[in-house]
Amino acid sequence: MPEGHTIHRLARLLNGSLAGKPVRASSPQGRFADGAERLDGLTLLGADAWGKYLFCNFDSGEVLHVHLGLIGKFRARKAPIPDPVGAVRLRLQNGAIAWDLSGPTRCEIISPIEQEQIWSRLGADPLRSDADVAAARDKFTHSKRAVGALVLDQSVVAGIGNVYRAELLFLCGIHPARPANSLTEEEFAQLWSETVRLLRLGERMGRIVTTDPAEIGATRSRMKAEERLYAYHRQICKRCGSGIEVLKIGGRPIWYCPSCQP
DNA sequence: CGATTATGATTAA
DNA sequence: TAATCCTAATCGC
Numbered sequence: 001m002p003e004g005h006t007i008h009r010l011a012r013l014l015n016g017s018l019a020g021k022p023v024r025a026s027s028p029q030g031r032f033a034d035g036a037e038r039l040d041g042l043t044l045l046g047a048d049a050w051g052k053y054l055f056c057n058f059d060s061g062e063v064l065h066v067h068l069g070l071i072g073k074f075r076a077r078k079a080p081i082p083d084p085v086g087a088v089r090l091r092l093q094n095g096a097i098a099w100d101l102s103g104p105t106r107c108e109i110i111s112p113i114e115q116e117q118i119w120s121r122l123g124a125d126p127l128r129s130d131a132d133v134a135a136a137r138d139k140f141t142h143s144k145r146a147v148g149a150l151v152l153d154q155s156v157v158a159g160i161g162n163v164y165r166a167e168l169l170f171l172c173g174i175h176p177a178r179p180a181n182s183l184t185e186e187e188f189a190q191l192w193s194e195t196v197r198l199l200r201l202g203e204r205m206g207r208i209v210t211t212d213p214a215e216i217g218a219t220r221s222r223m224k225a226e227e228r229l230y231a232y233h234r235q236i237c238k239r240c241g242s243g244i245e246v247l248k249i250g251g252r253p254i255w256y257c258p259s260c261q262p
Numbered sequence: 263c264g265a266t267t268a269t270g271a272t273t274a275a
Numbered sequence: 276t277a278a279t280c281c282t283a284a285t286c287g288c
Contacts, residue, residue, distance in 0.1 A: 052270075052271090067270080068269095069270045069271065069281065070269075070282095071267095071282050086283070089281090102282060103283080104281070105272085105281060154270095154271085161270075164269080251276080
C-alpha cells in the first residue's frame, strides 16, 4: 500500500479524526513504549506528508516521524475500539477512533529542525502545492541515469514507488532505461502531470488505479484487481496484449511493455 | 509449519 | 550490489 498517495491520505484522515484534541498514546507491542509515553496526553496540531514520509506535529513542539517502509500499516479501528491485533508499535486514540501502527521502518520522535532536515533531502512531491517542479525537471535534464531510476529516487520526486513508477512510464510511453536527459520538455511535462493526476486519484480511492475505465470497460469503483494496472507485475500488457518484460533499474524490478514503451 | 513475498530505505561492503 | 530491518498474508509440502 505505501506509496505517496497512502501517506497523504493518512495525513488527511489523521487530521480529520485526531487533530485538535488530546490523544492517548500507547505501544501495545512495547517497542515504542518510551515514545508513546512522551506523546500520551498531547494534542495533535496536525499531520503532514512529504512523499512517503509522515509527520505528526504535537502541541509540545515534538514531531512524530513515521515511515511505513515496505510492509508498514497504519490502520483505523472505530469505536467500539477493539484490542490491538498483532504487533502494534503505536496506538493513537481518542474516544471515537484508534490508529494502530505496525511494521514501520521508522517511528521516532524528532524536533522541528530534524523534520526540516528530512524535508530538505526530499524532491518535489506531486501531491504538495509547494512542489518544486522546476527543480525536478532540472535534475532530469542534467542526468544521464535511467528515467526509471530517477523517477524512483526520492530526492528527485518524492512519493512515487515501484507500482506508480512502472505505470507512469507505461502511460507516458517511455522506456524505463532511457537516459533521463533524453526526455523532451513535452515528455517531462506529461510525466509530471500524469504523476499528479494518478497520485491524486490514488489518494482519493485509497488504492492504486491507473487504468482508464472506458478503455477497460469497467466501473472505477468496482474494478477487479487484475483490471487496475497496465504493466506492473503483469505477464501481458493490459492495453495491447504484448508480453511484458522486466528489467532491474534503480535496484528494483520494473515491468514494461516493449511495444507501448519503445 | 516453514518459506516466500510485498507498493521501502538505510547501512555496509 | 547485498544485507538488513519490520510484519502478515499466502503458498507449498
